[in-house]
Amino acid sequence: MLLNQFLILGALLFSLGIYGLLVRRNAVMVLLSIELMLNAVNVNLVAFEAFLQNANVGGQIFAIFVITVAAAEVGVGLAIILMIFRNRTSANIDELDLMKW
Amino acid sequence: MIKLTNFAIAATETGRAAQYGEGNPFLEWAWLIVIVPFLAFLAIVFFGKRLPRRGGEIAVGAMAFVAVYAAVLFIMNVTGGVEFVGDPVEVGKIGTFAIEWGWVVDGLSSMMYLVVGLLAFLIFTYALGYMEGDVRVTWFFAAFTLFAGSMLLLVSAPNLIQLIVGWEGVGLSSYLLIGHYWEDKENSSAGMKAFYVNKVADIGLIIGAFVLAIPVGSFRISDILTAVVDNPEAIETVAMVGAVLLFIGAMGKSAQFPFHVWLPDAMAGPTPVSALMHAATMVTAGVYLVARMFPLYAEMAADARGLVITIGAITLIIAGLLAVVQDDIKKVLAYSTVSQLGYMVAALGAGAYTAGLFHLWTHAFFKGLLFLGAGSVIHSVHSNNMSDMGGLRKPMPVTFSTFVAGTLALAGIFPLAGFFSKDEVLAAFNHEGYTAVLVIGIIGAFITAFYMARTVFLTFYGTYKGHGHPHESPKVMTVPMMILAGLAVVGGWVNIPGLYTGFTEWVGTRAHPIAEHHAESFDWPVLAIGLTAALLGIVAGYLLYFKDKQTQLERDTFRIPLLWPLLEHKYYLDDLYLGGIVNPIKGPIARFVNWTNSYIFDGIVNGAGFLARAVAGVVYGVFDQRGIDLALNGLAFTTDGAGGKTRLLQTGKVQQYAGATVIGAALLVIGFVIFR
Amino acid sequence: MTVADWIAEPTNWVYLVLALVIAVSALRVVTSTNVVHAALFLVLALAGTAGLFLLLSAEFVAWVLVLVYIGAVIVLFLFGIMITRAPTGPNVEVDHQRRAPAAMAAFLIFIVTAGSALTAFGDKQISNLGRGTSTEVIGEQLLQRFVIPFEVVSFVLLAALIGGITLARKDATPAEEMAREGSDA
Numbered sequence: 001m002l003l004n005q006f007l008i009l010g011a012l013l014f015s016l017g018i019y020g021l022l023v024r025r026n027a028v029m030v031l032l033s034i035e036l037m038l039n040a041v042n043v044n045l046v047a048f049e050a051f052l053q054n055a056n057v058g059g060q061i062f063a064i065f066v067i068t069v070a071a072a073e074v075g076v077g078l079a080i081i082l083m084i085f086r087n088r089t090s091a092n093i094d095e096l097d098l099m100k101w
Numbered sequence: 102m103i104k105l106t107n108f109a110i111a112a113t114e115t116g117r118a119a120q121y122g123e124g125n126p127f128l129e130w131a132w133l134i135v136i137v138p139f140l141a142f143l144a145i146v147f148f149g150k151r152l153p154r155r156g157g158e159i160a161v162g163a164m165a166f167v168a169v170y171a172a173v174l175f176i177m178n179v180t181g182g183v184e185f186v187g188d189p190v191e192v193g194k195i196g197t198f199a200i201e202w203g204w205v206v207d208g209l210s211s212m213m214y215l216v217v218g219l220l221a222f223l224i225f226t227y228a229l230g231y232m233e234g235d236v237r238v239t240w241f242f243a244a245f246t247l248f249a250g251s252m253l254l255l256v257s258a259p260n261l262i263q264l265i266v267g268w269e270g271v272g273l274s275s276y277l278l279i280g281h282y283w284e285d286k287e288n289s290s291a292g293m294k295a296f297y298v299n300k301v302a303d304i305g306l307i308i309g310a311f312v313l314a315i316p317v318g319s320f321r322i323s324d325i326l327t328a329v330v331d332n333p334e335a336i337e338t339v340a341m342v343g344a345v346l347l348f349i350g351a352m353g354k355s356a357q358f359p360f361h362v363w364l365p366d367a368m369a370g371p372t373p374v375s376a377l378m379h380a381a382t383m384v385t386a387g388v389y390l391v392a393r394m395f396p397l398y399a400e401m402a403a404d405a406r407g408l409v410i411t412i413g414a415i416t417l418i419i420a421g422l423l424a425v426v427q428d429d430i431k432k433v434l435a436y437s438t439v440s441q442l443g444y445m446v447a448a449l450g451a452g453a454y455t456a457g458l459f460h461l462w463t464h465a466f467f468k469g470l471l472f473l474g475a476g477s478v479i480h481s482v483h484s485n486n487m488s489d490m491g492g493l494r495k496p497m498p499v500t501f502s503t504f505v506a507g508t509l510a511l512a513g514i515f516p517l518a519g520f521f522s523k524d525e526v527l528a529a530f531n532h533e534g535y536t537a538v539l540v541i542g543i544i545g546a547f548i549t550a551f552y553m554a555r556t557v558f559l560t561f562y563g564t565y566k567g568h569g570h571p572h573e574s575p576k577v578m579t580v581p582m583m584i585l586a587g588l589a590v591v592g593g594w595v596n597i598p599g600l601y602t603g604f605t606e607w608v609g610t611r612a613h614p615i616a617e618h619h620a621e622s623f624d625w626p627v628l629a630i631g632l633t634a635a636l637l638g639i640v641a642g643y644l645l646y647f648k649d650k651q652t653q654l655e656r657d658t659f660r661i662p663l664l665w666p667l668l669e670h671k672y673y674l675d676d677l678y679l680g681g682i683v684n685p686i687k688g689p690i691a692r693f694v695n696w697t698n699s700y701i702f703d704g705i706v707n708g709a710g711f712l713a714r715a716v717a718g719v720v721y722g723v724f725d726q727r728g729i730d731l732a733l734n735g736l737a738f739t740t741d742g743a744g745g746k747t748r749l750l751q752t753g754k755v756q757q758y759a760g761a762t763v764i765g766a767a768l769l770v771i772g773f774v775i776f777r
Numbered sequence: 778m779t780v781a782d783w784i785a786e787p788t789n790w791v792y793l794v795l796a797l798v799i800a801v802s803a804l805r806v807v808t809s810t811n812v813v814h815a816a817l818f819l820v821l822a823l824a825g826t827a828g829l830f831l832l833l834s835a836e837f838v839a840w841v842l843v844l845v846y847i848g849a850v851i852v853l854f855l856f857g858i859m860i861t862r863a864p865t866g867p868n869v870e871v872d873h874q875r876r877a878p879a880a881m882a883a884f885l886i887f888i889v890t891a892g893s894a895l896t897a898f899g900d901k902q903i904s905n906l907g908r909g910t911s912t913e914v915i916g917e918q919l920l921q922r923f924v925i926p927f928e929v930v931s932f933v934l935l936a937a938l939i940g941g942i943t944l945a946r947k948d949a950t951p952a953e954e955m956a957r958e959g960s961d962a
Contacts, residue, residue: 001786001788001789001792001832001902001903001906002783002900002901002902002903003898003901003902003903004894004895004898004899004900004901005789005792005796006829006833006903007890007891007894007898008891008894008895009796009799009800009829010890011886011887011890011891011894012800012803012887012891013799013800013803013822014886014887014890015883015884015886015887015890016800016803016804016806016807016883017803017807018763018879018882018883018886019807019879019880019882019883020806020807021756021759022756022759022760022763022873022878022879022882022883023756023807023872023873023876023879023880024807024871024872024873025870025871025872025873026812026871027861028812028854028857028858028861029812029815029871030756031854031857032806032815032816032819032854033806033807035819035823035846035850036803036806036807036819036822039822039823039826042826042830042838042842043826043829046829046830046833046835046838047833047903049833049835050833050834050835050903050906051901051903053905056918056922056923057914057915057918058918058922058923060835060837060838060915061915061918061919061923061926063835063838064837064838064841064915064919065926065930067838067841067842067845067846068845068930068933068934069930069933070846070850071845071846071849071850071934071937072933072934072936072937072938073937074850074853074854075853075937075938075940075941076937076940076941076944078853078854078856078857078941078945079940079941079942079943079944079945080944081857081861082857082860082861082944082945083944083945085860085861086947091861093755093756094754094756094873096753096755097752097753097754756873760878760879760882763882763883763885763886764878764881764882764885766886767882767885767886767888767889768885770889770893771885771888771889774893
């Protein structure tokens with residue numbers, strides 16, 4: 001197996017995630033896209049680990065860390081979305097434009 | 102000018118061999134003075150809320166320790182002289198430059214330790230009463246302790262890096278304290294203003310430190326001064342540039358023109374903060390810096406000193422005039438502080454090291470006292486404005502008598518503290534040949550006495566005009582005031598030409614002795630003129646604000662509507678006073694200066710004094726409006742215009758931002774690949 | 778290495794199937810008009826990834842992915858979708874009007890990352906697989922060499938837990954606040 005076949009799959013997943021991140025209006029779907037991007041990173045980490053075969057299996061361990069952090073991120077992210085939804089009765093991210101000037 | 106042809110001989114005049122130095126346990130452990138406030142700060146932050154006085158007792162305890170320890174060091178200095186630099190702890194390294202933490206105990210710093218420690222202890226004790234029941238008392242005391250600790254860190258600094266750290270610490274904690282009541286927008290912007298103005302000036306300090314350190318190869322103050330003293334020609338330009346840059350930093354902290362604008366606004370903080378800031382900690386930092394680096398100014402950079410004395414003289418007169426028209430009692434004192442700092446800076450600029458520091462020493466006592474008195478009054482009547490006060494002599498006897506003691510000391514009436522220090526400053530101007538500055542100083546003495554008399558008469562005499570029932574403050578507040586009043590009376594007796602000049606020796610005990618002239622006796626003509634000016638100022642204040650007080654109120658910028666009808670028919674009687682004395686001082690000039698500062702246009706510029714008015718108008722129109730204001734406004738308009746255009750880019754939509762970020766990142770990578 | 782050589786390897790057939798599943802379901806995640814469908818396609822993509830991990834002899838990570846992601850995170854997502862009443866009908870505008878710039882950005886990123894991977898690693902092989910990484914090794918490494926990151930991550934989780942609760946908790950209305958204070962007194 002080539003290393004690159006995994007890396008390119010990772011790149012594909014990542015760019016699909018970016019597309020979703022930029023194009024989705026619903027905040028929950030934006031979060032889904034972010035999960036895709038994190039998953040792409042996991043693919044890369046594990047592929048490199050298999051390629052380098054280090055004794056300390058750092059690639060896999062960091063993949064686990066990424067999964068953990070992603071879980072935390074989803075928890076907080078959904079809580080924020082819930083909060084926004086409660087205050088504005090909409091979870092559409094393009095209606096949140098308070099950041100302008 | 103001082104003759105510096107033979108430094109060694111000149112040095113023996115003032116310098117004395119220090120009796121205490123290496124090996125003395127008190128000096129070896131002097132770092133505790135700096136560390137204890139910081140530990141107290143942490144203790145207050147972590148445990149303060151659980152204590153019965155919500156952390157105040159830790160702060161007062163720490164300051165008591167500092168005061169006692171500083172007193173021990175000070176007594177050692179008085180009896181035998183101390184000169185000690187602790188073994189520095191190397192914190193880090195930048196190239197060959199070591200970043201060190203150390204502590205220096207010599208005549209100058211032990212004097213400052215005592216001033217800071219003693220004033221902080223008294224003011225903290227006072228604050229226990231003043232801040233009782235306030236919001237965020239714990240945080241107040243934490244920041245207050247940090248404030249004093251940063252100042253001690255600054256004073257103890259044997260190298261410029263540590264000095265900058267303490268300097269910034271003072272700036273930070275002053276920001277926190279000025280904005281203590283941040284619920285009001287005004288207060289938090291006052292804090293920010295102080296921070297910004299200081300920050301602008303700090304750039305000078307930081308660049309100056311590097312300019313000096315790089316050719317010398319060390320940040321240690323002693324190394325820099327040695328290099329300057331031993332081989333003046335070699336680094337003449339460096340010393341000149343460095344001295345000017347350091348002085349720019351000092352101008353910011355010591356509120357010298359044109360950086361004086363932050364200090365009056367800083368009155369937004371609680372009164373104990375103002376007291377400490379004005380008496381001992383923040384504003385004296387600039388004076389201390391110049392004094393610490395004094396050989397640099399004395400030896401090397403005559404031009405730099407010319408700048409110092411000019412700035413000092415301008416500040417002295419401008420701020421003094423402004424103090425005359427203020428209604429807020431704290432602002433009177435604030436402008437008064439700026440003016441007195443002008444004296445100190447001008448004295449140092451004239452080469453009178455001892456005179457400048459002597460004024461700092463006495464000023465600390467009576468200005469601390471005056472602020473505590475003002476705080477006591479404010480605490481009682483719940484207003485800062487003198488138009489809400491009056492007649493407080495009866496209900497607040499202790500505050501009244503101590504305030505008067507402070508006033509007389511500040512006005513420079515024999516034999517109180519301010520008399521000796523101000524006289525020494527004026528005598529130094531005369532001796533060094535700065536006649537113009539001497540004249541300004543004497544006018545300044547008149548103005549000082551005048552506005553202080555005005556403050557006393559408006560606050561404590563006449564009839565009470567506020568609401569509520571004024572009452573004397575509790576013991577915890579009055580006792581510190583009484584102690585300070587005692588010091589304001591006797592504080593000047595440590596340096597009487599011809600009788601006892603201990604102070605000169607105290608502050609002269611340092612590694613690089615100061616070469617300066619010391620008078621054998623009083624400069625009698627200057628003394629007589631200065632004292633007369635002060636007395637005249639008080640008499641003028643008495644005539645205008647006591648004898649014809651109500652008329653005066655009618656003419657004041659800040660009026661009380663209820664009193665108008667009563668005042669109207671008395672108007673012509675006072676034309677003589679008004680035309681002759683008040684208006685040339687108080688009316689046009691002061692109003693113009695006030696106008697330039699606070700942008701309050703008071704269209705009623707009347708009375709006599711056309712000449713003064715014309716001069717002031719030219720100064721104002723050409724210098725201030727066309728110069729400073731035009732530059733500032735131009736900058737603001739340009740920024741505003743550019744912002745108006747670029748703000749269209751900011752749609753506020755997160756995803757557009759994210760898209761731009763992603764595309765930008767990709768393009769950057771492609772760019773790196775192509776242009777590798 | 779030629780295409781023939783590549784196809785000759787049996788593991789590559791497995792890879793191809795999994796990659797196809799992942800790519801298609803990932804595409805559906807970002808294009809589906811139904812939020813629930815998008816979440817379920819994410820499950821599929823993640824399951825495919827878990828399969829890839831098994832192929833790369835990273836069993837532990839694969840099962841963690843299944844348990845944590847598919848078991849927990851997706852359920853959380855579905856709850857989120859329900860609570861926010863996200864539009865689920867087919868005719869809802871779930872996307873922005875202008876998709877071209879987003880597609881361009883995504884394509885640029887793909888070019889950059891894939892291009893750099895191709896230039897950097899050429900036809901480097903992943904070999905000596907198949908013995909698998911034992912969970913024991915991972916556990917040892919996690920608690921020895923990586924113990925500090927491990928603790929940090931645990932702290933992050935704790936912070937996220939508290940943050941999630943604080944954010945999602947419904948604040949009491951003033952009336953309820955008063956009622957509570959009244960009962961205290």
